[in-house]
Amino acid sequence: MLTISQLAAYAGVTVRAVRHYHQIGLLPEPERDASGYRRYGATAVVSLIKIRTLADAGVPLSQISRMLDADPSAFAEAIRTIDGKLRDEIERLQTSRTHIAQLTAGDSLALPPEVTAYLDRLRAIGASQRMVEAERDGWILVAARWPDRIVEWMPGKSAALDDPQVVRLYRVLSEIFDGDEQDDPRLAEAADIMACLAEQAYAAGDFLHAEEADDDIPHDLIDALADEADPRAQRLRELMRERGWSGWNRMERLAEPPRK
Amino acid sequence: MLTISQLAAYAGVTVRAVRHYHQIGLLPEPERDASGYRRYGATAVVSLIKIRTLADAGVPLSQISRMLDADPSAFAEAIRTIDGKLRDEIERLQTSRTHIAQLTAGDSLALPPEVTAYLDRLRAIGASQRMVEAERDGWILVAARWPDRIVEWMPGKSAALDDPQVVRLYRVLSEIFDGDEQDDPRLAEAADIMACLAEQAYAAGDFLHAEEADDDIPHDLIDALADEADPRAQRLRELMRERGWSGWNRMERLAEPPRK
DNA sequence: ATGGAGGGTTGACGCAGCGTCAAGGTCAAG
DNA sequence: CTTGACCTTGACGCTGCGTCAACCCTCCAT
Numbered sequence: 362m363l364t365i366s367q368l369a370a371y372a373g374v375t376v377r378a379v380r381h382y383h384q385i386g387l388l389p390e391p392e393r394d395a396s397g398y399r400r401y402g403a404t405a406v407v408s409l410i411k412i413r414t415l416a417d418a419g420v421p422l423s424q425i426s427r428m429l430d431a432d433p434s435a436f437a438e439a440i441r442t443i444d445g446k447l448r449d450e451i452e453r454l455q456t457s458r459t460h461i462a463q464l465t466a467g468d469s470l471a472l473p474p475e476v477t478a479y480l481d482r483l484r485a486i487g488a489s490q491r492m493v494e495a496e497r498d499g500w501i502l503v504a505a506r507w508p509d510r511i512v513e514w515m516p517g518k519s520a521a522l523d524d525p526q527v528v529r530l531y532r533v534l535s536e537i538f539d540g541d542e543q544d545d546p547r548l549a550e551a552a553d554i555m556a557c558l559a560e561q562a563y564a565a566g567d568f569l570h571a572e573e574a575d576d577d578i579p580h581d582l583i584d585a586l587a588d589e590a591d592p593r594a595q596r597l598r599e600l601m602r603e604r605g606w607s608g609w610n611r612m613e614r615l616a617e618p619p620r621k
Numbered sequence: 622m623l624t625i626s627q628l629a630a631y632a633g634v635t636v637r638a639v640r641h642y643h644q645i646g647l648l649p650e651p652e653r654d655a656s657g658y659r660r661y662g663a664t665a666v667v668s669l670i671k672i673r674t675l676a677d678a679g680v681p682l683s684q685i686s687r688m689l690d691a692d693p694s695a696f697a698e699a700i701r702t703i704d705g706k707l708r709d710e711i712e713r714l715q716t717s718r719t720h721i722a723q724l725t726a727g728d729s730l731a732l733p734p735e736v737t738a739y740l741d742r743l744r745a746i747g748a749s750q751r752m753v754e755a756e757r758d759g760w761i762l763v764a765a766r767w768p769d770r771i772v773e774w775m776p777g778k779s780a781a782l783d784d785p786q787v788v789r790l791y792r793v794l795s796e797i798f799d800g801d802e803q804d805d806p807r808l809a810e811a812a813d814i815m816a817c818l819a820e821q822a823y824a825a826g827d828f829l830h831a832e833e834a835d836d837d838i839p840h841d842l843i844d845a846l847a848d849e850a851d852p853r854a855q856r857l858r859e860l861m862r863e864r865g866w867s868g869w870n871r872m873e874r875l876a877e878p879p880r881k
Numbered sequence: 882a883t884g885g886a887g888g889g890t891t892g893a894c895g896c897a898g899c900g901t902c903a904a905g906g907t908c909a910a911g
Numbered sequence: 912c913t914t915g916a917c918c919t920t921g922a923c924g925c926t927g928c929g930t931c932a933a934c935c936c937t938c939c940a941t
Contacts, residue, residue, distance in 0.1 A: 363838075366917070371765060371838070376918095381899055396907055398918055403846035407758045410765050414731040418724055419717035422898070437725065444721055451714050457679035458707050464678055464700055471674040498667045505631060505670050578623075578631070586663035626888075636889095641928055656936055658889055682927070 362400040372409040379409065387412060387426055419447050468497055473508075475515040476500045482519060486528045489535035495590050499583050499610070506579045530554045538591055548593065552600035559612050584609040622660040632669040639669065647672060647686055679707050728757055733768075735775040736760045742779060746788045749795035755850050759843050759870070766839045790814045798851055808853065812860035819866050823874060844869040 369376045382388035388408055394400050415425045420443055428439050463469060468477045480500075483493050504511050521527050530551060537545045587594035587609060598609055606612050629636045642648035648668055654660050675685045680703055688699050723729060728737045740760075743753050764771050781787050793811045847854040847869060858869055867873050
């Protein structure tokens with residue numbers, strides 16, 4: 362007659378595991394000796410080894426009892442089911458591994474490489490760290506909504522950085538938002554540049570295809586993101602409204618300048 | 622301002638997940654509106670998307686906050702650690718899969734193929750199902766204790782089945798244990814055959830290398846297994862003692878026959 | 882005004898497979 | 912008699928939420 366620790370040692374499991382199998386009814390409770398200790402016979406050892414064999418093979422404990430007294434065909438069927446689950450789980454973990462392998466840099470969080478390349482170019486033309494991070498967060502919102510279409514848009518955005526006016530704009534904005542000045546006079550300069558760019562884009566008809574108007578939420582979110590990041594963004598939008606433009610990432614020409 | 626379900630939908634997670642992230646402090650609780658509803662801004666959306674990106678990559682929730690504000694080198698280090706854990710887990714599951722693939726038949730539970738081949742031969746020479754299962758359970762105990770040496774022993778056991786006396790023994794035992802008769806007269810015949818075989822083995826010196834005497838427990842267990850499986854096994858051992866042999870799977874010649 | 886559908890809120894249990902105290906009773910050896 | 916190694920039950924912890932339960936809020940159609 363074995364004690365619980367001898368049983369566990371023989372089968373290569375922990376004492377706690379044996380007691381757990383008792384609790385869930387997988388291994389029957391044995392007789393107790395005079396002092397209340399569990400005493401195990403040889404059949405218990407064999408049962409426990411069978412249980413461990415199945416458990417080590419990935420069979421859930423809840424199914425082991427059924428499998429132990431199943432006919433060969435049902436057993437084989439159960440094996441196939443469990444093997445399928447194991448395969449799925451392995452696959453899941455492997456996609457996790459490929460995902461994690463692409464998280465090398467901080468910028469690539471949730472962003473395709475085209476966008477991180479664009480952000481690198483932004484840095485290269487003189488945008489500040491804060492500016493780039495703000496842009497990055499905006500693109501994260503875009504990527505979440507249009508994960509496929511974002512790739513199409515990047516070449517155009519990247520090409521825009523060849524325009525000296527755009528470069529100038531990003532530098533000015535970087536300086537503004539890196540400073541502490543809440544009422545920076547350069548805000549007006551930035552607004553002028555943006556209005557000018559908007560005018561050009563409008564003339565070129567670039568706003569037309571933006572009329573698709575899928576869903577307002579993402580656009581509103583991107584606007585809000587800027588506002589939340591820095592109150593001066595709101596001031597900038599106000600200046601834009603004075604110049605006849607509304608919106609922020611999705612501009613529209615206002616019918617007439619507001620009077621306020 | 623978004624409600625919790627809008628936020629969750631945008632980030633592609635469940636409402637419950639968002640609340641869970643609040644509970645564990647991963648995502649800060651937002652302001653509430655007049656009626657107590659949570660109201661989210663754009664930064665919450667971005668945070669949530671970042672969290673999901675890491676979580677989908679297999680990063681434990683408890684580490685995500687640290688990773689989100691880690692410098693690139695610490696970030697990369699954490700990535701390596703997590704990737705290692707993923708790799709280990711995948712490996713574990715894959716060994717589970719190879720294990721489970723070998724569990725085709727019921728006999729192979731915890732047994733190497735050499736043993737199942739031996740069991741098949743037992744069936745072939747006329748051993749009953751009960752008999753084979755009892756043998757199988759015994760071998761499970763052996764395999765648990767000497768997983769490596771068991772392979773060496775099988776050729777000898779298999780060769781023994783060429784002996785007509787052994788074949789006769791297994792058939793007689795099968796008949797006895799398949800019947801209901803508690804005091805079957807064939808028990809004596811079986812004992813005679815076993816004594817005869819023991820005598821031959823003793824003369825051939827086959828018991829000598831069994832003197833290694835590693836550990837009594839497994840031998841005792843195998844004896845006990847037979848006793849637990851059928852009370853007639855005890856009667857058989859008694860008959861063996863009368864013929865001058867003790868033990869069951871590990872026999873010894875008794876100095877003199879007991880008088881009882 | 883009312884009633885119902887479809888949001889939202891907190892609180893709590895459940896899952897899988899044990900690990901790990903806690904607080905005691907038992908056994909064998911020195 | 913003490914000491915240390917085992918045994919007992921009971922209960923919480925871990926991971927990442929799913930799933931009630933019981934109740935409140937809002938909006939729209941009647």
